[in-house]
Amino acid sequence: NAGVTQTPKFQVLKTGQSMTLQCAQDMNHEYMSWYRQDPGMGLRLIHYSVGAGITDQGEVPNGYNVSRSTTEDFPLRLLSAAPSQTSVYFCASSYSWQSQETQYFGPGTRLLVL
Amino acid sequence: AQTVTQSQPEMSVQEAETVTLSCTYDTSESDYYLFWYKQPPSRQMILVIRQEAYKQQNATENRFSVNFQKAAKSFSLKISDSQLGDAAMYFCAYRTPVALVFGKGTKLTVNP
Numbered sequence: 608n609a610g611v612t613q614t615p616k617f618q619v620l621k622t623g624q625s626m627t628l629q630c631a632q633d634m635n636h637e638y639m640s641w642y643r644q645d646p647g648m649g650l651r652l653i654h655y656s657v658g659a660g661i662t663d664q665g666e667v668p669n670g671y672n673v674s675r676s677t678t679e680d681f682p683l684r685l686l687s688a689a690p691s692q693t694s695v696y697f698c699a700s701s702y703s704w705q706s707q708e709t710q711y712f713g714p715g716t717r718l719l720v721l
Numbered sequence: 722a723q724t725v726t727q728s729q730p731e732m733s734v735q736e737a738e739t740v741t742l743s744c745t746y747d748t749s750e751s752d753y754y755l756f757w758y759k760q761p762p763s764r765q766m767i768l769v770i771r772q773e774a775y776k777q778q779n780a781t782e783n784r785f786s787v788n789f790q791k792a793a794k795s796f797s798l799k800i801s802d803s804q805l806g807d808a809a810m811y812f813c814a815y816r817t818p819v820a821l822v823f824g825k826g827t828k829l830t831v832n833p
Contacts, residue, residue, distance in 0.1 A: 640820065649725070649812055649823025650766075657819075665820055695764060704818055707754050707773065712766035 609633050611713035613698050619719045620688040628683040628716050630698030636711075638704045639681040643667065643694040644715075650697060656681055657704045688720045723748045723815050727824035734803045735832050741788070742798045742827045744813030750774075753815065755796045757787070760810040760826070769811070772796060805831050 614629045632639065637658045642650035642665075652665030656675040670692060672684040681700075685692060696716045701708040724747045734740035746755070757769040772780045772789050779787050784804075788797045800807055808831045814821040 642821075647825060649814075649825050650821070651823075652820040655819055663819070697766060699766075699821075707816075709756070709768055709771060710816075710821055711768075712758075715764045715766075717764075 611698055611700055611711055613696075613713035613716050615716060616714070617717045617719075619721065620685070621721055622688060622690060624688050626685050626688065628685075628696055628698075628718070630681045630683065630713060631679050632681075632698075632700040632711075633679065634700065634702075634711070635678060636700035636702050637678070638702070638708070638710075639675065639698065639700045640665070640710070641671070641673065641681070641683045642697045642699065644697060645694050653683065653696075685718075688718075690720045692718065693720045694718060723750075723817055723822045725813055725815050725822050725824040727813055727827050729827045730825070731828045731830070733830040733832060734800070736803055736805060738803055739799060739801045740803055740829065742800075742811050742813075742829070744796045744798070744824055746794050746796065746813070746815050748794070748815065755787075755789070756814045756816065756821065757785070757796075757798045758812045758814060758823075759807075760812065761806075761808070766812075770798070800829075803831050805833060807831050 640655035641653040654673040656662045698713040699710040701710045755772045759767045810826045813824040
């Protein structure tokens with residue numbers, strides 16, 4: 608099992624550009640989510656999905672879009688990048704949305720918006 | 722809303738010694754799950770240990786153990802026989818039905 612994979616590892620964008628951060632898991636997990644990590648902060652939830660075709664907003668969803676067409680993939684789209692979106696982005700998955708399920712994290716994508 | 726507080730931004734410990742990282746949380750739920758994650762310089766989030774609130778027994782994983790005080794809403798992490806590889810950021814987290822709510826983290830330095 609590759610676990611949770613994320614691409615790219617690092618990306619530089621100019622303000623106003625759009626891009627998609629990729630996330631995939633090969634563990635047949637129903638639940639997937641995106642977090643961002645800023646200096647001095649813990650991780651904060653952006654969007655999540657409890658299964659294919661089902662997504663919802665987390666704590667900090669503005670400026671981001673998601674979709675879940677397959678169980679394996681959960682891409683995060685930045686519609687028009689802003690410097691405030693400079694951050695490290697983590698994708699996570701778990702077998703289900705149930706609270707007892709451990710979430711497994713990808714290696715992260717570092718994004719710099721100029 | 723659930724909140725998680727880690728009151729120690731930084732801690733240091735001598736190699737082979739024991740260190741305890743503090744975490745408190747706020748919730749109105751009676752059954753829930755708590756986690757400690759380690760984040761080394763590679764940035765990978767690694768699960769260290771987890772605790773189920775309805776279990777009175779404190780969780781243990783090798784050199785890592787927790788002191789779970791449900792009434793006080795406290796969930797501290799004890800690292801015994803500290804090793805250089807334990808140096809990292811440590812995050813305490815509370816699992817809601819849809820997310821992990823994280824504290825701001827404690828940076829642990831291990832001195833040789």
